[in-house]
Amino acid sequence: MSFTNIPLEEKLGALDELRKVKEQFAARGWFPGTSGNLSIRVGEFSTDTFHFAVTSSGKDKSVHTPEDFLFVDQQGRPCEATSLKPSAETLIHAEIYRLTGCGAIFHVHTIYNNIISEGYGDKGAIPAQGIELIKGLGIWEENARIEIPVVPNYAEIPRIAELIPAALNPDIPGIVLRNHGIYAWGANAFEAKRHLESFEFIFEHIYRSLALRQ
Template identity: 65%
Template sequence: MSFLEITTEEKQRVIGELSAVKADFASRGWFAGTGGNLSMRIGGFSPESFHFAVTASGKDKTKTTPEDFLFVDQSGKPCEATRLKPSAETTIHCEIYRLTGCGAIFHIHSVFNNLVSELFWERRAVPIDGVELIKALNVWEEDAHIDIPIVSNFADVPRIVPEVTQRLDPRIPGILLRKHGIYAWGEDAFAAKRHLEAFEYLFEYAYRWELLQAARR
């Protein structure tokens, strides 16, 4: 489906869903210093051709305006005439959509996701063992073990993309940038939000568990 075939009603629906998620996350303090970005796919999908709405760069995400989002194509270029610029990290969204075919991607910065990204940097993954909330990531094995990938963070965002391509784990709907934040995705906005909440819970658990273990030594 070309972007021109997407109806105004569908565009408004996607913007409405993203606006609700943005307001929810803002109320939790997840957009400090305008950081973070949200996106949601619209219309059809193939790895070579897709479109999505993404947060505009530099906006105060604690406020709602008519210019919070814009539509871009699979290369991250705007689909419509606009003075808005897509988030600087849109190329990462492009690659995750291409690799996974997901419907929504949410990225936030938090203290705990930054702490664990450094704490476990040498092993390049955050290990989680047997915690019940792993099931929120659609991993249903009893006493499951997962490793949430951590990748390098560079000021030149396109340099991050090849490492995302290499390290993305199809079993885990998220990837963590070192001392930066988590990207979580899902088949739709509801699933992406559930996954993000689960990751944040698991990151806090992992950090506090390490503290407890250290205190016992």
């Protein structure tokens, strides 16, 4: 499906969902500075052709403006004539969509995901076991143990995008850039939000548990 054939109602609905999520996450302080980015896929999906709405680069996410989002294709290129630039990390979103076929991806920078990812960065994954909010990731095994992938953070976004296929775990709906932030995804905005909140709870739980042992 070409971008022009995607129903207007679907495009407007995606933008409305992104505004609501942006407002909620900004209220939690999850977008310090102009950091973080959000996206929602629209239209039909194939690994070769898809489109998504994504946050514009360099915007203050604590306020709403008509220039907060734009639509891009599977290569991160704007679908319409615009002066807006997509988020610098749009290529990472595109790669995750291509690999998973998910419907939404949310990326935030928090103190906890930064500290924990730095602590476990050399191991390539953050281990977590027996934490209640692992269930929020759709993993219901008793005393479940998971490993959340961590990849290096480079200044060149294409270098990061190249690492995603090897690092991504299909059972874990998230991946962390070391000392940077988490990307969490889901079939839709509701699921992606649930997964992101669950990851953030897990990171804080790990941090506080380690602090208690010292």
